[in-house]
Amino acid sequence: MKLIFERSVADRALTLLPECDVEKTVLPEGMARTQALRLPEVGECDISRHYTELAKCAHGVNDGFYPLGSCTMKYNPKVNEQAAALEGFTEIHPLQPQSTLQGALKALVLSEELLCEITGMDNMSFQPAAGAHGEFAGIMLIKAYHESRGDTKRTKIIVPDSAHGTNPASANMAGYTVVSIPSNEDGCVDIEKLKAAVGEDTAGLMLTNPNTVGVFDKNILEITKIVHEAGGLNYYDGANLNAIMGVVRPGDMGFDVIHLNLHKTFSTPHGGGGPGSGAVGCKSLLTPFLPLPRAIKNGDKYELLTESELSFGRMKEFYGNFLVVIKALTYVLTLGAEGIREAAQIAVLNANYMMHELADCYEMAYPGYCMHEFVMTLENTKKQYGVSAMDVAKSLIDHGIHPPTMYFPLIVHEALMVEPTETESKETLDEAVAALRDIAEMTVNNAEAVISAPHTTPISRPDEVMAARSPKLRYEF
Numbered sequence: 001m002k003l004i005f006e007r008s009v010a011d012r013a014l015t016l017l018p019e020c021d022v023e024k025t026v027l028p029e030g031m032a033r034t035q036a037l038r039l040p041e042v043g044e045c046d047i048s049r050h051y052t053e054l055a056k057c058a059h060g061v062n063d064g065f066y067p068l069g070s071c072t073m074k075y076n077p078k079v080n081e082q083a084a085a086l087e088g089f090t091e092i093h094p095l096q097p098q099s100t101l102q103g104a105l106k107a108l109v110l111s112e113e114l115l116c117e118i119t120g121m122d123n124m125s126f127q128p129a130a131g132a133h134g135e136f137a138g139i140m141l142i143k144a145y146h147e148s149r150g151d152t153k154r155t156k157i158i159v160p161d162s163a164h165g166t167n168p169a170s171a172n173m174a175g176y177t178v179v180s181i182p183s184n185e186d187g188c189v190d191i192e193k194l195k196a197a198v199g200e201d202t203a204g205l206m207l208t209n210p211n212t213v214g215v216f217d218k219n220i221l222e223i224t225k226i227v228h229e230a231g232g233l234n235y236y237d238g239a240n241l242n243a244i245m246g247v248v249r250p251g252d253m254g255f256d257v258i259h260l261n262l263h264k265t266f267s268t269p270h271g272g273g274g275p276g277s278g279a280v281g282c283k284s285l286l287t288p289f290l291p292l293p294r295a296i297k298n299g300d301k302y303e304l305l306t307e308s309e310l311s312f313g314r315m316k317e318f319y320g321n322f323l324v325v326i327k328a329l330t331y332v333l334t335l336g337a338e339g340i341r342e343a344a345q346i347a348v349l350n351a352n353y354m355m356h357e358l359a360d361c362y363e364m365a366y367p368g369y370c371m372h373e374f375v376m377t378l379e380n381t382k383k384q385y386g387v388s389a390m391d392v393a394k395s396l397i398d399h400g401i402h403p404p405t406m407y408f409p410l411i412v413h414e415a416l417m418v419e420p421t422e423t424e425s426k427e428t429l430d431e432a433v434a435a436l437r438d439i440a441e442m443t444v445n446n447a448e449a450v451i452s453a454p455h456t457t458p459i460s461r462p463d464e465v466m467a468a469r470s471p472k473l474r475y476e477f
């Protein structure tokens, strides 16, 4: 397709700007541009078509199935957007008098209460803007806690090798040394290796359960106890709560701190770089260290707590991405306690259904039952037919399906990680199963057709390393 600059025709543009109602100032010498800005000049009709064409090249949840494991690309009910668009939420300013913000503050307090109920935590802050940001906040809480006790010898955070890559990165950013422990053959924590790793220098453990291979670690109570007995705290990566919400609570599994991706589990569209929320929740022993400001209830009024001696500081301006919290609140209130539990159960059912329907033609990395996602390994297919996880993923694009997560978790070779989510119908799952079975058959009969996929897209196989490392982000005239 043509770029917008290639559609440009000189003198086509017509700019109608409102009268300037502030005093004009001249920029200091050296700061003003010396050449006119070379903006593309196109008519409204052309620009409208241009963006529509671009939009057609993208694939979102509104276009079709998007089983991106670990990312929970569920359908987001439009009522969430309606609630977040209410004027009482959008036409306010964080610095206006708190007496005029009571509804917004109440919404924050109520969101905190409900999400704490779901996670088994005591308090929560909505400052962090994304999952990894929330992880960093959680680790900072652990750090502030140990420091407040004068316990400075705890310099290590234990992270299993199955963890999401952001976990070791967050621990490292907070100044900790990461100790990686290998998983056992079911992808779970190896208790003996954990026992050997903990000690007086352990600040904490970072874990997600179910883990990144979609397996619920049955030894969880023993795991968190081992860390507690060594004087460390337990951190739960709750980016994806889809498997357990309304069923079990990290707080009851022995976790002291958690982050949630409201933009995954709690139904805010994500993936395009839009605003997110990495809400960070904690047990009361960590509450004094939470980032501020935080909305609290004081008698029958709501107010902002802006100062606390022990708070580790601020992560973001004001209270984080407020409207994302409103969407999560709407989601929780519309589903209710029963609905939240049912959503998790259907998410797990859908994943098990797909896994079962595919088990005779794809090798499962961890056969048996899964939680909300499952991992296939194409290692043998690659050896036998030369068809890799990447090839199968690319081939799915031709079937109108977004590829699953590829090559993650790292402990599974040629991994494809599928997370159907609870919002997909049985018909959609059946279509996806049929597509994957079709690709499996093609792999045996006509491997070349899979290896050269996709065949239906404007471009087929970009050099992904080049695209990531040296993207061309500006037009060269």
Ligand SMILES: *Cc1c(COP(=O)(O)O)cnc(C)c1O
Residues within 6 Å of the ligand: 070, 071, 130, 131, 132, 133, 164, 166, 208, 237, 239, 240, 261, 276, 278
């Ligand atoms: C997505 C994800 C994160 C990071 O969330 P971002 O919002 O992308 O920063 C962390 N942990 C897990 C398990 C995730 O799936």
